[in-house]
Amino acid sequence: QVQLVESGGGVVQPGRSLRLSCAASGFTFRNHAMYWVRQAPGKGLEWVAVISSDGSKKYYADSVTGRLTISRDNSKNTLYLQINSLRADDTAVYHCAKGGGGVISSVDYWGQGTLVTVSS
């Protein structure tokens, strides 16, 4: 079965950097676009970034462009999200998610998420 397990979250001071990881299993990772979606405490879902199956195409939400970098290692079945210059409004649960297929797709599976708290 599909499993997506995020790690790397924690409490971080404003201005610092963090790298989140998502270990994928149960499907052919290299064949699927992958997403990061975040959810601030008590708020709705916010799409953050997507990377194509081969890593050649990346798109970001306007709110994070320039500070976040999505990447993947298909040899390790792992997705990453580098967050720089962390701000208080980056505090959220970050979910890794699998694309259903196609150039642009909905999500078909979600990870449980990893909590990032930005606080001094």
Add this chain to the structure above:
Amino acid sequence: DIQMTQSPSSLSASVGDRVTITCRASQGISSWLAWYQQKPEKAPKSLIYAASTLHSGVPSRFSANGSGTDFTLTISSLQPEDFATYYCQQYNNYPLTFGPGTKVDIK
């Protein structure tokens, strides 16, 4: 960017009720719409893609339709496990955008 709205923002219903949630896109998105269910402290679960296609394992009491700008999600007979927040999302183009959510709770 395409803005997604949902109505109502919340509703109270009883087990067995028929419930309908509406989602509207600020511009046409063909059928590139998904619905997700999220329970408190849990990851979202994918219910519907392509506006009306149920993901594998989703109970048949869930149905959805629409195209262009107006979409609906219907639960034909609400079950205890259906009390949750429901989000629509467009994937017609980037940036992908979600609706604000509709919370369904127990009357």
